[in-house]
Amino acid sequence: MRRPSSEKRSWSKEEDQRLIDHVQKHGERCWPSLPRATGLRRCGKSCRLRWLNYLKPDIKRGDFGEDEEDLIIRLHALLGNRWSLIAGRLPGRTDNEVKNYWNSHIRKKLIQMGRHDPNSNNVGDRYIKRSTLNSNNIANQKDDHEASNVVNNLHNNVTTHKNLIDDGEEEDDDDNHQASESSTSKPKFNLNAFPDLNLDLTLTTTYHSNNN
DNA sequence: AATCCATCCAACCGCGGCAGG
DNA sequence: GCCTGCCGCGGTTGGATGGAT
Numbered sequence: 472m473r474r475p476s477s478e479k480r481s482w483s484k485e486e487d488q489r490l491i492d493h494v495q496k497h498g499e500r501c502w503p504s505l506p507r508a509t510g511l512r513r514c515g516k517s518c519r520l521r522w523l524n525y526l527k528p529d530i531k532r533g534d535f536g537e538d539e540e541d542l543i544i545r546l547h548a549l550l551g552n553r554w555s556l557i558a559g560r561l562p563g564r565t566d567n568e569v570k571n572y573w574n575s576h577i578r579k580k581l582i583q584m585g586r587h588d589p590n591s592n593n594v595g596d597r598y599i600k601r602s603t604l605n606s607n608n609i610a611n612q613k614d615d616h617e618a619s620n621v622v623n624n625l626h627n628n629v630t631t632h633k634n635l636i637d638d639g640e641e642e643d644d645d646d647n648h649q650a651s652e653s654s655t656s657k658p659k660f661n662l663n664a665f666p667d668l669n670l671d672l673t674l675t676t677t678y679h680s681n682n683n
Numbered sequence: 684a685a686t687c688c689a690t691c692c693a694a695c696c697g698c699g700g701c702a703g704g
Numbered sequence: 705g706c707c708t709g710c711c712g713c714g715g716t717t718g719g720a721t722g723g724a725t
């Protein structure tokens with residue numbers, strides 16, 4: 472088993488406080504020089520991670536709600552393992568937290584339901600491939616901006632085809648995955664299964680806004 | 684009470700993108 | 705165009721914890 476080059480150890484309260492003080496004073500930047508400035512015996516990346524995932528004031532701790540879980544599932548179907556993008560849609564949640572929650576809870580649940588292939592790390596690819604976004608395959612997207620465009624296009628697409636979606640009947644995964652080979656197949660998201668789910672998938676707003 | 688085992692999640696690593704020189 | 709440093713991301717690891725035996 473590979474031995475990590477730097478020993479894993481938890482952050483003490485004092486370390487946290489030093490980090491908080493420094494970031495509040497100097498902002499979220501210059502991470503590489505932060506350890507020297509604060510006297511912390513951590514690397515800059517470690518400090519950054521600690522701040523972004525746990526110390527930042529707007530971090531939301533605690534269990535994920537059902538609506539959050541639904542949203543994660545949907546976004547993962549669209550984006551695959553783009554955890555930072557997914558987390559961006561969940562106010563107060565971090566990519567690490569979403570990723571861990573996915574791996575420890577949701578993935579297991581979907582496997583039990585027969586809705587997720589454990590050998591595939593990217594459920595989203597299957598959905599994207601069978602969508603009409605054939606020229607915007609998410610798996611090939613190189614940055615968040617492009618991915619954002621894809622999401623927005625997909626949102627438009629979903630809206631366009633909303634009235635084509637049947638009422639509440641779960642889709643047959645196998646059939647639909649096979650159908651992914653067909654470039655003429657329409658995206659068939661079961662929106663009715665998630666009546667409260669907001670699909671306003673722009674990156675700059677949160678997921679509750681488009682009803683007014 | 685002791686041990687084993689599975690699970691969770693905080694933390695680390697490696698890599699790619701980007702900006703500045 | 706190349707190099708270097710910084711930043712951010714996704715994948716992985718390993719310690720902590722709790723349940724089962």
